[in-house]
Amino acid sequence: MEGGYFHVPASAVLDEGREPYVIVIPPPNVTAALHMGHGLNDTVQDVLIRWRRMQGRAALWVPGTDHAGIATQNVVERRLAAEGITRDQLGREEFLRRMWEFVTATGGTILDQLKAIGCSCDWERTRFTLDDDLQRAVREVFVSLYEKGRIYRGEYIINWCPRCLTALSNEEAEGEEAAGTLWHLRYPIAVVGAGTDLQRIAAADGSRVGRLADGTYYVVVSTTRPETMLGDTGVAVHPKDPRYELLIGARVKLPLTDRDIPIVADAAVDPEFGSGFVKVTPAHDPNDFEIASRTGLALLDVMTPDAHMNDAVPPEFRGLDRFEARKRVIAALKEQGLFEGEQTHTHAVPHCYRCHTVVEPRLSLQWFVSMKPLAEPALRASRDGTITFTPKHWQRVYEHWMENIRDWCISRQLWWGHRIPVWYCACGEVIVPREDPKSCPKCGGTQLEQDPDVLDTWFSSQLWPFSVFGWPRDTDDMKAFYPGHTMVTAPEILFFWVARMIMMGYEFQGAAPFTEVYLHGTVRDMKGRKMSKSLGNGIDPLEVVRAYGADAMRYTIVSQCAVGTDIALDHENVEAAFSNGRNFANKIWNAGRFALMSLGDAPVRPLEDVADTLVLEDKWILSRLQHATATATENLTRFRLHEYAEGTYHFFWGDVCDWYLELVKSRLAAGADPVSREAARSTLVVVLDQAMRLLHPIIPFVTAELWSTLPVPSGETRADDLIVARWPETNPRWVSTDAERRMAGFQELIAEVRRLRKEYGIPEGGRIAIHVWGGADGFPALVRDQVAALEQLARVNRVETGAGQGIGAHAVLTSGVELFVPLEGVIDVGHERGRLREEIAKLEGLHAGTTKKLANESFVARAPVEVVQKERDRLTQFEEQASKLREKLASLEGVGA
């Protein structure tokens, strides 16, 4: 089967010297089920891989799955929760056993689903991010980065998911606009420097120092998270703020607590914003943490890992959920007259990208990668064009991110994933080894404890372009297939994944993992919403495959795949959504079957042998074929996939089916002239052969089936299967602008005859004569030779090349050629005249009525403007229709001709 062609051994490159073309799949989550997003992503990759394979490249598409840390662990934890079990109850070892059990049982089905949509991955190379080989790569990278000082451990404010109970990277905390509240609180001033005149400060211009009923002065601070005030350890003002300069060093009483906290100066405070006083909560806000580290303010953590208030807060708040605590804090402050007011405030609230819980900034000891040095070569590669982005504007987005890159928190408090390869010895030694240690190299002790955390899923994903080839071992695969070529993915994971792969590629291989990044759009429904399980607006690709075939699904998707645009599919009418692709696949099948039948079993001569006997349509379709070939290649090269799809579609359906097949029908028939027939057969075989090749990357199944039964011209050889047949190249020998011009004229003539037939009600089955004359280049004479074609396409059985006259229909073509269709005896002219007169009279009646209506002043004055306008439009419509009919009538009276 064709699957045999999917496998590409390193020897194809290293021994046979074939040029590689490598795509590594964006590995779907191991337990994922195929959705339309995959359908799009993987179809695009398959189109590219099939195309490059046909070009003779050693085209390798490496498949695999990702262990997807949090996502997968969450799934299993939910299942356990249904049984009333938590992971802590099971313990790490047992929990991991259950994880593997689940992943082994349900994992990898997505790969079978990819096969169903025709993905030609090298399945023998299927990888999983937790495979031994890949574990080795992760270990090597971690240790190596640590040794270079690019991985460090430290206590910082990180994004914390209180539900998943783990740290998140900045990218994993997704901001969402939310209409929140900005609360203004009063902190009473407790201690001021000697001689500080509070009354004067309070009276200063723009001062937000006020006075309570009991005479105590207070400062106003603002916050969107009032519960964090319990963890405040200071209040900050700008060092140059003229209003408050004198308060620096003073102390305020932190409401609801028994603590006094200092007022400090820090340049990060914007005097223009709010009151100019900033409450500082160093353990729960990254800015405040920075302020504290500069000013020496204490750190006070007031929350538990699951975001409840801890024992550091007053008893009445202990154990409260953070949002409940928020309400109580506000209520308590109001009670004490320390509530200044509130206002609505829209701001971006970060949410966990896996479970959507509001992220809590939390002071925590974590592992980080210092990114700046890694970013440098990755940034350069983009700027100097080593790596290109399609669409281009993502280059700027990428560079902006790289320029402002922040350190990456890579430790996760999960169990499912790559365990952090760090051991701690009781003696204090931190061991980061390539092989699991048995004893402490410093003290020799054997009481070693491995770091309990695992690495961010993306830490292993970022190594995918080389970890799949066995690195850090020195493998032939690495030599043959790294670096790769094209990365096809969605913009959502540009930072998560693409950017990091590039950085790792430079850091560990000295080369970018690919040279082209193609970012396709998102699959959406007709309301523009992203397809998702929770919205219930998804379409199951496999259902589409079952109902209409993989070819139909692939074509429909790719034909919408314009650079930089999303894909809209109607989940409420799946048939309509995919009818385009279904119809096309069906059309190819029918046309192919018909052609094969018409060609018969007799040997077909090579095109060269019959070159002298080719007629207009043969030369024309061969020329069209050259254009179709050139544009298909060009479009694929530039990732203009929808143009590739639509271009081949119109070539095949329009040129090949509607015109060429119709034109050669009679020539292929049993009694036809043998010379003409052989010319048609040879041409048809070439056209079909190449058309199947051009269509194959997008419509692999139908084309391969037809191609396998297509006759091979005598003396020629070809590949055994279409999947490895050579991608066509343009042959200038068959480009004929002359044939295309003449054919265009002929096509226009046919269209005009058909139109006139409809217009004058000439019965569909009846034969007619036409007169053709005028023009400059002997076109009428050419037409005379095409009687068979005219018969076939327009039911014309006689052509006169002189001017026609009498009663009939007349038209002038763009070339200046004139056409006349005699109507006497063809239709009942008298009856037609009568009918026309009736119609004209009717139109005149309507016209008069409308005119009268518009003359009615009260109507014009009172009716809505658009109604009046509609009446006016009708008037002109009637006029136009009537004048058309009058012209027609005139021609029937023998005046026009």
Next chain:
RNA sequence: GGUCGCUUAGCUCAGCGGUAGAGCACCACGCUCACAUCGUGGGGGUCGCAGGUUCAAAUCCUGCAGCGACCACCA
């Protein structure tokens, strides 16, 4: 707040300096021996609004309006 993008036929969207396009939907006719998942013909758009550049603009520039995306530590 910053950056970028979008606004074209009833719907979904291409086109991005030279006489308005596709698919679907719609109307009419047609069981012509590949295909009714079809064929033939047809209707339908002042290309968001207002200016400007140009011989020529849907296409370039400016402003405005509406929508959207991404980034961002203004409490």
